[in-house]
Amino acid sequence: MQTVQTKSIQVKGLQKSYKQLQVLKGVDFEVEKGSIFALLGSNGAGKTTVVKILTTLLKQDGGTVAVGGFDVASKPDQVRQAIGLTGQFAAVDEILTGRENLIMIAKLRYLKNPRQVADDMLKRFGLTDAADRKASTYSGGMRRRLDIALSLVGNPQIIFLDEPTTGLDPEARIEVWKIVKELADGGTTILLTTQYLEEAEQLADRIAILHEGKIIAGGTLAELKKLFPSAKVEYVEKQPSLEEIFLAIVGKKEAK
Amino acid sequence: METVKKHFFSDMGVMLGRSMRHIFRSMDTIFTVCITPIAMMLLFVYVFGGAIQTGTDNYVNYLLPGILLIAIASGVAYTSYRLFLDKQRGIFERFHSMPISRSTLLWGHVLTSLVSNAVSVVVIILVAFVMGFRSSAGILPWLAVTGILALFTLALTWVAAIAGLSAKSVDGASAFSYPIIFLPFISSAFVPTDSMPTVVRVFAENQPVTSIVEAIRALLAGQPVGNDIGVALAWCVGILLVAYFFAIRVYKKQV
Numbered sequence: 400m401q402t403v404q405t406k407s408i409q410v411k412g413l414q415k416s417y418k419q420l421q422v423l424k425g426v427d428f429e430v431e432k433g434s435i436f437a438l439l440g441s442n443g444a445g446k447t448t449v450v451k452i453l454t455t456l457l458k459q460d461g462g463t464v465a466v467g468g469f470d471v472a473s474k475p476d477q478v479r480q481a482i483g484l485t486g487q488f489a490a491v492d493e494i495l496t497g498r499e500n501l502i503m504i505a506k507l508r509y510l511k512n513p514r515q516v517a518d519d520m521l522k523r524f525g526l527t528d529a530a531d532r533k534a535s536t537y538s539g540g541m542r543r544r545l546d547i548a549l550s551l552v553g554n555p556q557i558i559f560l561d562e563p564t565t566g567l568d569p570e571a572r573i574e575v576w577k578i579v580k581e582l583a584d585g586g587t588t589i590l591l592t593t594q595y596l597e598e599a600e601q602l603a604d605r606i607a608i609l610h611e612g613k614i615i616a617g618g619t620l621a622e623l624k625k626l627f628p629s630a631k632v633e634y635v636e637k638q639p640s641l642e643e644i645f646l647a648i649v650g651k652k653e654a655k
Numbered sequence: 656m657e658t659v660k661k662h663f664f665s666d667m668g669v670m671l672g673r674s675m676r677h678i679f680r681s682m683d684t685i686f687t688v689c690i691t692p693i694a695m696m697l698l699f700v701y702v703f704g705g706a707i708q709t710g711t712d713n714y715v716n717y718l719l720p721g722i723l724l725i726a727i728a729s730g731v732a733y734t735s736y737r738l739f740l741d742k743q744r745g746i747f748e749r750f751h752s753m754p755i756s757r758s759t760l761l762w763g764h765v766l767t768s769l770v771s772n773a774v775s776v777v778v779i780i781l782v783a784f785v786m787g788f789r790s791s792a793g794i795l796p797w798l799a800v801t802g803i804l805a806l807f808t809l810a811l812t813w814v815a816a817i818a819g820l821s822a823k824s825v826d827g828a829s830a831f832s833y834p835i836i837f838l839p840f841i842s843s844a845f846v847p848t849d850s851m852p853t854v855v856r857v858f859a860e861n862q863p864v865t866s867i868v869e870a871i872r873a874l875l876a877g878q879p880v881g882n883d884i885g886v887a888l889a890w891c892v893g894i895l896l897v898a899y900f901f902a903i904r905v906y907k908k909q910v
Contacts, residue, residue: 451748454748454752455751455752456748456751456752476754479752479753479754480754482752483752484748484749484752486745486748486749487745488743488744488745489744489745490744490745490746490748490749492673492746493744494676494677494680494681495673495676499676503669503672503673504749504753506665506669507666507669507750507753507755508753508754509662509665533680549749550749
């Protein structure tokens with residue numbers, strides 16, 4: 400049926416306007432199967448709009464988008480079968496427990512053994528101890544972990560993460576990074592949006608910079624670096640960043 | 656597409672299960688919905704009741720239908736609130752990016768509204784019974800009353816859905832219910848309309864609450880209902896259809 404597909408996501412000439420405001424002015428990019436692709440841009444650049452169109456939540460005005468080999472406009476159900484979405488806000492049901500949230504999604508994906516699936520996910524994301532607590536009692540990091548776990552139920556081949564670490568503390572952010580890396584190692588294709596340069600640098604195989612509705616630069620980190628004047632050699636005393644200090648202190652405390 | 660349709664009822668079951676957990680874990684919402692109508696019932700029966708001439712010897716019997724409508728009107732505000740939260744917290748997006756039938760989420764909330772309002776109605780009827788409410792009605796009239804109340808709940812729930820889906824804030828989501836809660840006061844729910852000035856009376860006699868109240872009152876008293884029931888049903892079905900149409904339109908625009 401499906402020919403050998405090396406591109407999980409293909410976006411060509413994508414356009415979208417909200418009333419008079421043109422948000423996307425012809426966006427093109429491709430994402431290789433099993434790779435991590437970061438869409439980098441400041442607030443309001445249109446990152447979320449791209450994610451919404453790619454995940455069938457929004458219809459584009461122009462251009463074509465294929466996700467998992469299916470056209471998002473004409474085959475939304477097949478696309479939905481292939482994807483998992485972690486939106487900008489942790490979309491967990493706060494009144495349900497972590498376990499109930501997972502079972503609910505497993506049932507909606509018509510999986511054979513929802514309880515088992517939930518148990519496995521809880522273990523994998525270190526939520527077993529909190530499994531039977533209401534999600535409203537979870538910390539920001541736990542909530543995000545549950546949220547990501549929910550989008551992985553049923554093992555979709557392509558995962559969308561819309562600003563997955565916004566609002567998280569440094570530790571939780573590193574946890575999320577670890578999860579993303581593990582996913583990609585397992586062969587899942589990942590598209591993430593971020594406004595943190597460091598995040599794109601840490602995670603992504605390829606980076607595209609979205610600015611005012613267009614991709615203004617794209618490529619691997621090395622390729623992007625070449626776009627700028629060659630590096631000068633300077634001798635600068637290496638000061639630890641606040642993040643490194645924070646993590647060192649907190650890490651020491653936990654080790655005790 | 657076919658697999659999605661095939662699973663409509665199982666999806667629906669999951670959504671309903673979710674909503675039922677919401678209700679039973681937030682019983683306080685049901686108490687909140689019950690408490691104002693019960694307080695009003697106490698106030699009208701034991702404070703104002705002695706001075707109100709309704710032509711019946713049992714004012715609780717006279718009052719109960721209107722109180723039930725007030726309870727439902729305030730109860731549906733929670734549907735609006737829950738829908739708004741689902742929209743705001745990205746639950747909509749989570750479900751809509753999955754291969755499930757899109758309307759199940761909305762219907763899950765609607766069924767929840769029916770169940771939670773039924774619970775409040777039963778609680779209030781029990782309190783009314785303690786206060787002296789008696790009915791000579793048999794099974795059939797009670798079924799008819801249940802049907803009218805269910806239809807009324809359904810109609811207002813879809814109105815609530817429009818409010819919840821289009822609201823910009825939590826307060827906005829539930830504000831729509833205030834005028835509806837107020838409607839029974841300008842109807843025959845508390846006092847006969849004869850005593851009102853002409854303009855008010857014309858409004859009172861021709862607004863939906865009066866015919867619904869009169870129909871329920873007659874059914875519970877074991878009296879012939881006349882054409883009130885027809886008018887009541889027409890109002891409920893009319894509101895239901897219009898609200899459903901707009902709610903679906905708003906919903907489709909957002910997903």
